[in-house]
Amino acid sequence: MQELTQEEREVYEWQMWSPEFGEPGQTRLKNASVLVTRCGGLGSVVAYELAAAGVGRLVIAHGGNVKPSDLNRQLLMTHRSLGTPRIESAQRRLLELNPRLNIEAVPENVNAENVTRLVEQVDVVVDCAPLFEERFLLNRAAISQNKPLVECAMYDLEAQITTIIPGETPCLHCLHPEHPKNWRRQFPVFGAVSGTVGCLGAMEAIKLIAGIGETLTGRLLFCDLRQMQFRTISLMRNRDCQVCGHMV
């Protein structure tokens, strides 16, 4: 394991005061790698918080160019970067915050060709993708490679988040064994909602890496920001799950 430099001890001083975390926790973050896909409303904030916290290596995957309708929530995209690749804006903003960060910036979304390789090179995966096809691919790869997967999702002023540990907790396929019916890809959302879930997702990844606290394993946090109500729902594994049912 690579040790912290003096500069890193100064930058991360305030979080190293956190009980049970300290320099050992920070050293684990430095030596860890996380895949964030995509870097939209959720993923921008997940990646930014992980960069701020000093995770050593981020793999970010996000296709397409910055559009005006990205700017209410995709906080790594800027007005100046309109029309240019989203991944370049994301990478630039992350390195402005933390130039020590090792980034692999992949200018495409998760697909059947790249998913194995993307998941292979990281310790933790944070799924922030909008399409269920992408999310199912990521879930399958994370389960088969035995990697923890944080699932972040939202709609309007609501959010759902859970952490998947292969073989221990329900996987995404246990929860949604089929593609949703008549599901609409575009939906109402505020940046403050995606930002809330993004921070929660980043915190889950930090806890998984540092080994502190209780993660949302086997539980789903449901946030209703319209009513400001938060509920934790106990989840069940599907023993007949096609993806994780074989894991005892």
Add this chain to the structure above:
Amino acid sequence: MNVRVHYTAQLRTALNRTGDELELPSAATVGDLFDSISQLHGEPFDNLAKCDNGQLHPSLLVCIGDQCIGQDFAVELQTGDEVTLLSPVSGG
């Protein structure tokens, strides 16, 4: 018996309401509850929540109180139960 049901996300938008109070016969199951909701709201509910075979679509998460019940829709409800239908949501 009286059961309260809560709708979330796309389902809440489609039905334009956050929930319903339903009067069901005693020993009614979760499946019976769906039938009542389907009769009450018709197409906007069925479009998102009903399979071709009339069952609840498996992509919805069903919770009684704070416990998700998986795909077992034969579970009997108790009076005063609060059932939440978590409509699938995603990132972006």
